[in-house]
Amino acid sequence: MDLTIYDQTSNGISQEQHDLIEKVLQFAAKKLDLADNTEMSVTLMNNPEIKKINAQYRGVDRATDVLSFAAEESGDESPIIMDPELAAELPTNLGDLFISVDKVAEQAKFLGHSPERELGFLAIHGFLHLNGYDHQQLEDEKKMFALQREILDDYGLTR
Numbered sequence: 001m002d003l004t005i006y007d008q009t010s011n012g013i014s015q016e017q018h019d020l021i022e023k024v025l026q027f028a029a030k031k032l033d034l035a036d037n038t039e040m041s042v043t044l045m046n047n048p049e050i051k052k053i054n055a056q057y058r059g060v061d062r063a064t065d066v067l068s069f070a071a072e073e074s075g076d077e078s079p080i081i082m083d084p085e086l087a088a089e090l091p092t093n094l095g096d097l098f099i100s101v102d103k104v105a106e107q108a109k110f111l112g113h114s115p116e117r118e119l120g121f122l123a124i125h126g127f128l129h130l131n132g133y134d135h136q137q138l139e140d141e142k143k144m145f146a147l148q149r150e151i152l153d154d155y156g157l158t159r
Helices: 015-031 047-058 084-089 101-111 115-130 138-155
Strands: 002-007 039-045 066-070 093-100
Touching: 002 015, 015 039, 015 115, 015 138, 039 115, 047 066, 047 093, 047 101, 066 115, 093 101, 093 115, 101 115, 115 138
Parallel strands: 002 039, 039 093
Antiparallel strands: 066 093
16 A cells, blocks of 8 residues: 655654554555555644644534545546556555544543554544444444454554
8 A cells, every 4th residue: 555644743753653654554454455556645733733624624623533534435426437457557545544643642641551552543443434434323333343443453552
């Protein structure tokens, strides 16, 4: 998977945080059997910046932990007819994740686990949303949260 990580935090993220995001999302991409040419981005920021995005796009005037913006919503575009080999070579852009490093620290402390576990959790949670998983209905929540837990446990980010 082609993953781009942007650091827009005021103090900068550590190389360990960058590597964790890269590795856990690559692990999850393999778990979901995504094509190698799948693309996505992760932007790390502080609470004031994610609050602005949350207010602008969701109408919620508060900081949040993770926001997911899918690039290709199913059914929204007209089908393009092309050679199957050419179509297989075109990358799939999943979309963009925005994660608040302030919320990572706050929630890790509140929940009593490591900031690494919380960062990995938020990255995987948003990643699953970009891949069409949701938790609006109880059945969907069970499915998404079980897969989320499986990925994190198999990767080694247990509670």
